[in-house]
Each structure stands twice: as structure tokens, then as C-alpha cells.
Amino acid sequence: MSLLRLWAILRKEFRHIHRDKRTLFLVSLSPAIMLFTFAYLFAFEAEQVRLGIWDLDQSALSHRYIDSLTSDGKLTNSGSYSGYPALYDALTRGDIHLAVIIPPDFEAKLDAGDRSPVQVITDGSDAITGRQALARFEERTGDFEQQIARADGAQAPIITVQSQVWYNRNLESTYSMVPGLIPIVLILPSLAVALALTREKELGSFETLATTPIGGIEYLLGKLIPYITYGLVSAAVATGLAIFWFHVPLRGSPLDLGLMTIFYLFASLGESLFISSLLTSQGTAMRIILLIFFVPSFFLTGVTLPVDTSSGMGQLASLVYPATHYVEITRGVFLKQMDLQQLAYPSLYLIGLGGVSFVLSLLAFRKQVD
DSSP: OOHHHHHHHHHHHHHHHHHOHHHHHHHHTHHHHHHHHHTTTOOOOOOOEEEEEEESSOOHHHHHHHHHHTTTSSEEEEEEOOSHHHHHHHHHHTSOSEEEEEOTTHHHHHHTTOOEEEEEEEETTSHHHHHHHHHHHHHHHHHHHHHHHHHHTSOOOOEEEEEEEESSTTOOHHHHHHHHHHHHHTTHHHHHHHHHHHHHHHHTHHHHHHTSSOOHHHHHHHHHHHHHHHHHHHHHHHHHHHHHTSOOOOOSOHHHHHHHHHHHHHHHHHHHHHHHHTOOOHHHHHHHHIIIIIHHHHHHSSSSSOOOTTOHHHHHHHHHOHHHHHHHHHHHHHHHOOOTTTTHHHHHHHHHHHHHHHHHHHHHOOSOOO
16 A cells, blocks of 8 residues: 555545535534434334333232233333442443332332332433333333232222433433434435545546556545544534533543544445445435435434334344444433443444445455446
């Protein structure tokens, strides 16, 4: 690889982005504008809520209560836990949506006709799911009270749900929606690089490049690096909008967020490079990028609803999208104060997606004009 030839491509691409105001707008300011618009639009229904249960009573009645909570399949038992640290870790990782703590005298108090409290801790980083999960939990608890009353022929006992919300105390939708939308709007630099590659094929400038000694790795890196650079600028603008306009707290490290944003841009731009290397038309590239990445990302990446783990195909499809892993990163850094070490898995997954996509782009690169 020649650094001199790489520098020539880099300089050309930076100059093109700077001179083409439409491309400059697409990779710098348009994500922030879309974030501003989308943040006010979305509200959806959560289909499945995962419970983590710490049963201190271990009585027949507490087991019946747990079975009643999960009887309709909308609340699912993700496992038993034995302490607040374990529940905290599960909530932080996103393994569960609700942590349920059943006190040791649960059965005794209900049998005596007293009130029995049940503590519920909600993951507020996904406000839509958290709010609906809590409402669904309270509804199922009320149904259980009536079941006991009908079975015993007595007055319904009272189970007091003591709820607590972590990471987003007031369950404000913008707190979870805005960080979740940042990965979606940052798909626009991927669209821009796809248009840049296909435009050169349409206009014939690729014919000139084909006659030069520039190799595939120099050409593709020369395309990738400038758009990652402008993508970082775009991410900084969108992050500033989230903090100063929507007042979403950035509790984690901005440096960690910036580094993981590079991983995300590498993955999303890499996949876009590979797809556009197989195309010759800007119109086709735009439609395919929007159809494959932009539109499905609202529904398959956990932005509006949790990823459907009950469907193997749905879960597999979500793993291919870089936005799935970056949603976990943005919400983790913004709301849960997670760092690079805690988010190592999604970060490494993004690096892997980017690396595989770049290698495929190299294999598909041909210095010839059809």
C-alpha cells in the first residue's frame, strides 16, 4: 500500500465533500435535523417484558404469584436472582426490564389479611418499555389478588407494588428515544458514501482512476476515512442537540462515546461500501441503502421496541444491523454511565462487522469499467 496514493484519494474526497454542499449537508447537519424531527414522533407498544425475580419468601403462594405474573406470556421470567448487585448487573446489561423483589413474609402477611409490599425496579433507559412493563405488572398483580379471593371466598388481599425507576426516574420518553435515534440518523453518512462511489461510476471518473496505480485498499480507505471523519462531526452535533436541546444527561465518558462512534461508523460505512461496490447507479444505491438499513432500523434494532428474541430469524436479522449494537452503546453511555469495558461486546461486534464488510468490499473491488 502506498501512503502517497492513499493521501491523494483522501485529499480528493475531502475536497469533494467540502465543495459539494449537498453531500456536506448530508454527512454533517442532516442527522441532527432528523433526530430533532423523529424524537417527537415515535411511541410503540412493548410486546414482551423480561422479569428478574428475587423471591425471599420461597413459599407456595409466592410461586403461585410468579406463575400468575407470567401466565399470559407477556411477562416472562428470565431467571431467579439472589441480591441487589445481581439485579443491578442484569438491569445494566439489559437482560431484564423489571426486577421484582418478593419479601420474606409475603405469604404470612397475605394469609393474615395484611398488606404485603412487592418491590419492582424498572429499567428507565427504555422509557416506552419501562412504562408499559410497570403498568402490565400492576395489572397482573391485581388479577392475582382476585384469583386468591375467588379461591378462598374471602375479601381480596392487597399487594402493594412499590416501584422504583433506575436511569430515568420520571420515565421521560425523550431520555430513551433520543439516544436510540442517534444510530438511525447516523446512517446518512453511509448513504453519502454509497452515492459517492456510484456517482464516480455514473459520471465516468472511475475510468480515470482505473488507469492509475491506485489499489483497492487505497481507494476504499480513501473513501472510508473522510466519511468517518465527517460522521464524527455529525455525531458531535447530534450529541450536542441531545444534551442541550432535549436535556438528555450524558452520564458516561464523551471520549468512550466518541471511540465507540468510530466503531459504529466503521461498521455501517463498511457495509455500505460493500453494497455500493456491487452497484453502478446512484438511484439504485439510495433506494437499497434506505430499504435495507434506514427503514428497518426503526423496528429491528431495539430503538422503539426490544429486539424480538423469540424469533430466530428476527434476532439474526437484528444482529446484522450495526445500529442494533450502537443503540445499546448510546443508551448505556448516556443513561447508565457505562464505559468501554462494560460495552466491550457490542464494540467488538461492530469492529467485526466493519472488518468483514471491508474485506468483502476489497474482494468485490475491480479496476475495470463495464
